[in-house]
Amino acid sequence: MSSEDNNNQPSESNQETIEKETASKSSEDKAESIKKMAGGFLSSAMKLKDEKPKIFYGAVGGAVVLLGIMMFGGGSGSSVSGPVMKNLVIGQKYVLQGPNAYDKNSTIRLVAVPGTIAAYDDTEEDDRVGGCKHMPPGTPVTVLGFQDAFGKKNAFANVKIEAEGECQGKTAWTNSINVQ
Template sequence: MSNEENVSQAEEAVAAEAAPAVEALASNAAGNFVSTLMDLKEKNPKVFFGAVGGVVVLLLVVMMAGGDGSAEVKGPVIKDLVIGQRYTLKSANAYDPGATVRLVSVPGAMEAYDDSEEADRSGACQHIPQGTPVSVLELQDMYGKKNAFVKVQMEEGECKGNSGWALGIDVQ
């Protein structure tokens, strides 16, 4: 055997002996800390519970300390739409560029829409691709929201000249 092999075997033997010693020290330290806390609780409960309360208050202060509040979460908003102006369709709830915007024949019919059936996807210009230019024909308030629904007319594409109702937030 070479000298290097002897050295590596000696290091492995020392590491094997040291591992249980390190584990024993860690468990003894944890046991000593717990026993010290229990002794403090029995001998001087006011100090023990005061320390526990202080730690709880400190944690609450750290958790409640927020920023300066200047960072507001902002999402899509309904624009101030004008009848006769041109806009584009953009789904406010979809990140997929291939997503479509649903058009219905009467405002408010969105609530009754069931997307589990796909038979209607191929008919009568009901699903319009995002980015399609449209003109606003009418505005409809609903549930206390101004311009919640917008009647639009397609200006380009295979559905040019057709109209339908879309959510106001989908007209950008």
């Protein structure tokens, strides 16, 4: 091949350069058309605001209402469900469970007086260990009675511990949700 033949044929690098220029012009044209369209929309909106403000503000209000409906409405229709308190019966045997605890091995707090569960500060180690105050999940109990509290019927349950050991036969109070 002579040098003349080589000069007459466009090289691959020239073709790539031409394609890149065409692509950049195309993207610039698109950007310009978008700017023109946005400018046209903005100018027509401002014209509408000046000439017919009721229609303009009505449209803005309608858009806000639609946006609010989309944000706050809808959903699958299923409600969030959590632990449900059973209909406990006096004299029946149940087990202690901590449905509100993340740790499956967390203990269930038992107290001498209903409603005092929130009043305890058991940060001291000796308060957590002795006196059948904290029972492990799965401890068998018998329900002896109930106490209403905070406008909720049967909020606390008086239980008798049925588990073998030093706590067997002792009675205490716990949240009714802990009796399953």
